[in-house]
Amino acid sequence: MVDVDKVLDEAGLTNPYVRAYVAEWAEITGADRIEVVSAADDERLLKESLEAGELLPVTGGRYYSRSFHKDTARSEERTVVATSDPRDKGTYNNWRPAEETVATLTERMRGASKGKTMYVIPYLMAPQGSPLEAYAAGVELTDCRPVVQQMIRMARVGVEYINELKDQASFVKAVHVTGDLENLGQGTADDQRLFATVADQRMILHYGSSYGGNALLGKIAHALRQACYDGRASGKFLAEQFLLLGIKDKQTQRTFHVVGGFPSASGKTNLSMTLAPDALGDRYEVTFYGDDIAWLWVDDEGKIRAFNPENGVFGVAKDTNEATNPGAVEAIRPGTGAIFTNVAYNEKTQEVWWEGKTKHHPDDLDGWLDWKGERIADRNLDEQGDPWAHPNSRFTTPISNVPNAAPDFDDPAGVVVNAIIFGGRTRDREPLIRAITDIAEGVYDGLTLGAEATFAAEGVDGQLRYDPMSMRPFMAYEEGDYARHWLKVIGSAKQPPVFAHVNWFQRDPEDGHFLWNGYRDNVRALLWLLQFQAGEVEGVPSPVGVLPKAEELNLEGMHFRDGDLEKLLSIDVERWRQEMKFREEHLSQFNLPEEIWEAHRRVAKALDEA
Numbered sequence: 001m002v003d004v005d006k007v008l009d010e011a012g013l014t015n016p017y018v019r020a021y022v023a024e025w026a027e028i029t030g031a032d033r034i035e036v037v038s039a040a041d042d043e044r045l046l047k048e049s050l051e052a053g054e055l056l057p058v059t060g061g062r063y064y065s066r067s068f069h070k071d072t073a074r075s076e077e078r079t080v081v082a083t084s085d086p087r088d089k090g091t092y093n094n095w096r097p098a099e100e101t102v103a104t105l106t107e108r109m110r111g112a113s114k115g116k117t118m119y120v121i122p123y124l125m126a127p128q129g130s131p132l133e134a135y136a137a138g139v140e141l142t143d144c145r146p147v148v149q150q151m152i153r154m155a156r157v158g159v160e161y162i163n164e165l166k167d168q169a170s171f172v173k174a175v176h177v178t179g180d181l182e183n184l185g186q187g188t189a190d191d192q193r194l195f196a197t198v199a200d201q202r203m204i205l206h207y208g209s210s211y212g213g214n215a216l217l218g219k220i221a222h223a224l225r226q227a228c229y230d231g232r233a234s235g236k237f238l239a240e241q242f243l244l245l246g247i248k249d250k251q252t253q254r255t256f257h258v259v260g261g262f263p264s265a266s267g268k269t270n271l272s273m274t275l276a277p278d279a280l281g282d283r284y285e286v287t288f289y290g291d292d293i294a295w296l297w298v299d300d301e302g303k304i305r306a307f308n309p310e311n312g313v314f315g316v317a318k319d320t321n322e323a324t325n326p327g328a329v330e331a332i333r334p335g336t337g338a339i340f341t342n343v344a345y346n347e348k349t350q351e352v353w354w355e356g357k358t359k360h361h362p363d364d365l366d367g368w369l370d371w372k373g374e375r376i377a378d379r380n381l382d383e384q385g386d387p388w389a390h391p392n393s394r395f396t397t398p399i400s401n402v403p404n405a406a407p408d409f410d411d412p413a414g415v416v417v418n419a420i421i422f423g424g425r426t427r428d429r430e431p432l433i434r435a436i437t438d439i440a441e442g443v444y445d446g447l448t449l450g451a452e453a454t455f456a457a458e459g460v461d462g463q464l465r466y467d468p469m470s471m472r473p474f475m476a477y478e479e480g481d482y483a484r485h486w487l488k489v490i491g492s493a494k495q496p497p498v499f500a501h502v503n504w505f506q507r508d509p510e511d512g513h514f515l516w517n518g519y520r521d522n523v524r525a526l527l528w529l530l531q532f533q534a535g536e537v538e539g540v541p542s543p544v545g546v547l548p549k550a551e552e553l554n555l556e557g558m559h560f561r562d563g564d565l566e567k568l569l570s571i572d573v574e575r576w577r578q579e580m581k582f583r584e585e586h587l588s589q590f591n592l593p594e595e596i597w598e599a600h601r602r603v604a605k606a607l608d609e610a
């Protein structure tokens, strides 16, 4: 048996509630050793992992990790939210009763860390000193060392964050046990993996994966699922899968802040790290706060404020390059200590590569291994077109490495939110941008957010896979209550933000070309929104929001084919009427407040009369 008290004393871990929790789970998991870690241990832990072969060196002091080949993404089917109140059961949260879920996981974890070290990671999902600190502290226990190195990049890690808590008992218990990855039956009827957020006990129990999205418990499980639940339980805040960026007008010295929800593969990371287009760079500066999560609350003056609870970026590597995301390329350059997961690795030159990093893969195949660790030069003819990197391969790097990180990204007071945007990937119907000033209509728009089904098998062509507020995989309680909570929080602001829906992906129906250039030019749509909110432009009303007039957008340096701009700034009423039927069906799954149905009917009526 480990002498838990001795280890915790030596680490200076004084919080009595944390000590009791560590002792309890050390006994259940049966770990041979316990080690309390802080960010200062990073270098030593990296060295140990390199020696153990868990990490491989990448040029310039960076690192490579490969996860088990059946363990490369979040598993939504195996992820549940458990509480003791059946009213928390929603459409998307895979609700389970708390008692049986805790019992099942305790049994799976019993003795499962035998022979291993249990790392104790005290962390904070917030800048230190924030008004939401009571919801941000956690202690992850993990039997996987690379999880520690990733957590050090993604969160604030160290005993000081939990020793100094005002309410010593207010931290999330987050237990991660890897399990025997080769014998868990991933994807079969007898799948042993289970990832549970026991929300009303503020406890996270994840068993059966070492992939980031399932194993870095501060990120998805705590800062989204648990915080989504805590936000409503406390009545104080919203925790959303949103980006957060700033746009500074150097002429007026004003900075605007935008948060935004985008379903996966809709360009959220690229937008969050974008720069101003060259033509507007003298006047505007875009700054980065966060690519994935924002917590929002109303301050004492009635303003909506937000911060990014994370300290790093866990980004998709695929298609990251100078053109799509120069900020990310900078943030993972030599000298950043970035960790790459499941990309291709050259064991001779210690380089990494992924699809879209360069136009073609390296010509010389010598030394290259694919994401499974198999030699690319040895591939059979029929395997030659297979990707080198896993499509969900990732890079992990702290925000401080992002070149345009906002100077105040670490400010515990957060920043004032001027706009809340939603954006899907829609080939027709959705204009470039439509502004919404009514709060219920804005929340309604978020609830009907979706991404187009990519394959015919996923649904009717052009029909959306709805992803309310981009929170579908992270919803912690019933969606109607979620809508009520949104109306309550945003409705209590004295200066409510403007809402907007954006779409960078409209295509020409004939030859399929994109009508809008995208990338940095997307900032132009946001600039219009901020001017609209300030009353400097008025736009044109439509049944689904206010659209920009062409002359109100700053399009300096852009070129359009005939008719494209008109299409980007108008709506196809027939397509919208069709969409309203799908929306009705989608919303009927939830126990929605009347305000949301009223917003739906208002939009439907305006479309009928258009």
Ligand code: SPV
Binding pocket: 073, 074, 212, 213, 214, 219, 220, 264, 292, 314
């Ligand atoms: C997502 O999947 O939305 C992510 C990455 O942000 S993961 O941590 O894998 O969930």
Ligand code: MN
Binding pocket: 241, 292
């Ligand atoms: Mn995400």
